[in-house]
Amino acid sequence: MLSRIADSLFWMNRYMERTDCQLRVIRTNYILSFDSGYNDSFSWKDVITLFGHTVEDYKAPEGDNTLEALNFLITDPANLNSVKTMISKARENARGVQDNITKEVWEQVNQLYHIVNEPDLAKKILGARTLDVIDTLDQNSVLYYGITDSTMPRGLGWNYMNLGKFIERGLLTIDTAYAHFKRIDNEKNSAQDVLYWRNLLLSLSGYELYLKTNTRAQHNVKVMDQVIFNPDFPRSIVYSFDRIGHYLNEVIADARVDRSSELQKMFGRTYSRVQYADMNMIREMGVPHFLYTVRRDLIEFSNLLTRIYFSIT
Numbered sequence: 034m035l036s037r038i039a040d041s042l043f044w045m046n047r048y049m050e051r052t053d054c055q056l057r058v059i060r061t062n063y064i065l066s067f068d069s070g071y072n073d074s075f076s077w078k079d080v081i082t083l084f085g086h087t088v089e090d091y092k093a094p095e096g097d098n099t100l101e102a103l104n105f106l107i108t109d110p111a112n113l114n115s116v117k118t119m120i121s122k123a124r125e126n127a128r129g130v131q132d133n134i135t136k137e138v139w140e141q142v143n144q145l146y147h148i149v150n151e152p153d154l155a156k157k158i159l160g161a162r163t164l165d166v167i168d169t170l171d172q173n174s175v176l177y178y179g180i181t182d183s184t185m186p187r188g189l190g191w192n193y194m195n196l197g198k199f200i201e202r203g204l205l206t207i208d209t210a211y212a213h214f215k216r217i218d219n220e221k222n223s224a225q226d227v228l229y230w231r232n233l234l235l236s237l238s239g240y241e242l243y244l245k246t247n248t249r250a251q252h253n254v255k256v257m258d259q260v261i262f263n264p265d266f267p268r269s270i271v272y273s274f275d276r277i278g279h280y281l282n283e284v285i286a287d288a289r290v291d292r293s294s295e296l297q298k299m300f301g302r303t304y305s306r307v308q309y310a311d312m313n314m315i316r317e318m319g320v321p322h323f324l325y326t327v328r329r330d331l332i333e334f335s336n337l338l339t340r341i342y343f344s345i346t
Contacts, residue, residue, distance in 0.1 A: 046194040084114045087111055100163070108149065123145075195280045200335050208328070210233065211321065242266060296337055
């Protein structure tokens with residue numbers, strides 16, 4: 034497979050994963066903003082910090098106005114991480130690899146592109162149909178994963194796509210978790226009730242699982258355990274790393290190149306940092322240092338993967 038094709042498949046899924054996560058966070062925050070009895074633990078300012086990357090000299094919203102924040106996060110082209118921008122980039126990559134993806138996958142990406150480019154979309158967001166717009170985008174994002182999973186052949190292209198997906202998911206889980214732990218100064222023993230963690234768990238689609246498996250106190254530690262170590266939770270850090278390892282091995286088996294062994298060793302060291310960690314280790318290191326280290330290593334791995342597999346002719 035040409036490196037150009039592999040690169041486009043990889044980034045198409047990274048952009049779609051970022052879009053999916055962002056829409057889930059937006060929907061969660063928008064709904065919880067109507068709960069007057071809820072002590073908001075994740076303001077729009079935090080969401081804008083996570084998903085706001087502006088062009089030079091452009092001032093992002095402060096996050097006090099909900100509709101202003103929604104417009105910035107969903108449709109504003111000045112936000113280089115807006116939903117509209119991410120979907121446009123995903124479509125651009127998909128258009129260049131139409132021979133390597135199924136017709137159904139292309140049509141779904143194209144469908145999302147036309148939704149975010151509706152002329153009156155911004156008016157709908159600022160009007161009475163805000164939640165309808167968010168739900169439509171969210172449902173079509175989920176539909177993309179269903180269509181991809183059920184129609185894409187399990188070949189080299191599929192492996193590159195999933196490498197992009199789970200690298201992005203791992204980074205987003207780390208960033209989202211860090212934002213919430215930062216608000217309590219990363220103190221695991223500073224007891225918070227389950228309502229504090231509702232935002233994080235809903236943003237990661239893990240709230241129902243948490244309620245079914247945890248009924249007692251010590252929510253700080255238990256939430257951290259689910260988000261980092263639960264191998265059955267599809268948005269945990271360890272789950273993302275397990276999937277990265279699987280698809281990396283598949284790619285190397287199909288397309289071994291110079292420095293493939295170096296890439297495997299680098300990922301192995303990074304994965305072992307998460308796989309063999311425990312609460313005692315995190316307590317000694319501190320939550321921010323642990324998450325920062327894992328995030329740094331994952332980015333370095335992704336950069337090396339890009340240089341080895343996508344920078345060749």
